[in-house]
Amino acid sequence: MVAKGWTEQGKARILKTRKGGAGMKVELRLEPEQSEVTVVVRAPALTPEVEALLERLKEREQLMGFAPDGTAVPLKIEDILRFYGEDKGVLAQTAEGVFTVRRRLYELSGELEQWRFARISHSEIVNLGQVKALDLTLTGTIRIHLTDGTVCYASRRYVKRIKEVLGI
Secondary structure, three states, X not given: OXXXXXXXXXXXXXXXXXXXXXXXXXEEEOOOOOOOXXXXXXXXXXXXXXXXXXXXXHHHHEEEEEOOOOOEEEEEHHHEEEEEEEOOEEEXXXXXXXXXXXXXXXXXXXXXXXXXXXXXXXXXXXXXXXEEEEXXXXXXXXXXXXXXXXXXXXXXXXXXXXXXXXXX
């Protein structure tokens, strides 16, 4: 089935758009053997429209956070140290501070795997790129030291998955 506006050409689906004088052709190829989504932009020149499109694609690398005063702040995913649940909300901790995020931990958990984030407990997700040191304890838990000095503890339930992701 092809969505409204799209046409089918072999294994590809094509959408042609025209805004003002500039036209754009969007091609979608569903390839089950691919392990990740690949976006290729072909253009005759780097126009403002192409730059705007590239900026929209980069937005996936950011998440909107809210400071304690309610100010909206775009957060770069790679700058986030950890996400954790507190008082029925989800907080994102960066080197600059702690921001409220209007997402659930279970939603973030699946979306952030490509960024090397791992769930370490029921209420916490850690950016493995921001880990400074790991201590394997005798009780089977992992003490995680982040680059800003924060110490987190992985519950035994999540230790196996963390070791898999880190290759331990």
